[in-house]
Amino acid sequence: MWKDAKKLTAVAGILLLCASVVAGCGGKDALTKVKIGEVTRSVFYAPEYVAIERGFFKEEGLDVELTTTFGGDKTMTALLSNAVDVALVGSETSIYVAQQGSEDPVINFAQLTQTDGTFLVAREDSGTFSWDQLKGKTFLGQRKGGMPQMAGEFTLEKQGIDPHADLELIQNIEFANIAAAFASGTGQYVQLFEPQASIFEKEGKGHVVASFGVESGHLPYTVFMSKQSYIKKNQDTVQKFTNAVQKAQAWVASHTPEEIADTILPYFKDADRAIIVSSVKRYQEQGTYATDPILDGAEWNNLLDVMDNAGELKERVAHDVIVDNTFAEKAKSTVK
Structure with missing residues (x-):
């Protein structure tokens, strides 16, 4: 029994040593x-x-x-x-x-x-685009106070369009639901990120006609x-x-x-x-x-x-x- 006890003690010691080595290695290589x-x-x-x-x-x-x-x-x-x-x-x-x-x-x-990472997507492809085409139309924008909406309004005003007077601006739709709202028929124009803009083009639901990123600068x-x-x-x-x-x-x-x-x-x-x-x-x-x-x-x-x-x-x-x-x-x- 004494020999068995010594063997058990030795095994336990080895296991503890292995555990400490593993823990030490893990501590050294652990990611933050x-x-x-x-x-x-x-x-x-x-x-x-x-x-x-x-x-x-x-x-x-x-x-x-x-x-x-x-x-x-x-x-x-x-x-x-x-x-x-x-x-x-x-x-x-x-x-x-x-x-x-x-x-x-x-x-x-x-x-x-x-x-800016958004693009202006039109429901209909007119062949040629000018910003004046937005006047009198329904524009499905982004959340008020968010960067996409502010950059969008900045670009529209730069193009001589008052976003609150020259078009019907919708900006009360949750960010995650904007694309779905446009796909269901809301608005003639929408402001979208990629890849949604390209997906709509492929599906025939819209056409990218301008880039807010290009227009609003760095x-x-x-x-x-x-x-x-x-x-x-x-x-x-x-x-x-x-x-x-x-x-x-x-x-x-x-x-x-x-x-x-x-x-x-x-x-x-x-x-x-x-x-x-x-x-x-x-x-x-x-x-x-x-x-x-x-x-x-x-x-x-x-x-x-x-x-x-x-x-x-x-x-x-x-x-x-x-x-x-x-x-x-x-x-x-x-x-x-």
Whole structure:
């Protein structure tokens, strides 16, 4: 029995040693969890999906959990309530939080897209298009105060159209239901993201006639942001996150629409590959995908102009108040 006891003790010791070694290895190689909330699922965010699928986040030691939160208000609520660590959403939402006098402001730290991502889709194909054709028509726009709607109104006014007087503007439909409303017969024109715009073209439900991204210029349209408290506590994680974004942006800039589409297809399981390729190509050609995560002052001021034009800006929030480019600048200079 004594020998059996000694054997059991020895086995137990070996098992404990193995467990400690495994735990030690696991601790060394463990990935840091980061929860991302994206405002919608769109080809518009291709670099984000590339960063996940090509393993750029994992290379930086991060394990990202992606949730689609559908709508800027819902995304910001998720961030402020700590349901997510990082939000991918329009910079205007961080300005709204700042205007409310938050003690823990939301900080923009890595830009993903630099133009509006919506397109003007007409129900009928007139052969040639001019913006005057919208006058007197029903236009199915986006949610009031959201970046798509503000950029849309900015573009319409730039084209000499008063969106509240020259056409019937509908903007009380939930973001996720806008495409379905148009498909069911509401409106003669609609403002849509890809791939929905291309899907409607293929199905004969509409025709892309103009790009709001081209017309409204460079904007910090979609940016990764976190609460200031999170960034202060997790600076190393935020830097690694931004490095992964930079890697993805460089990869997207140097690859074809077909290669990008094949990488992001898992995020659009019910979509036709040709539609995804077409959508990526449109965004690439108009320079929508930012080539680095830096949010510069000129883009910020254009955003403020767009918000001011929409009547959504109480006061101009300075660029350096809720934008921190230190992570993006380091990523751009060090990531190859």
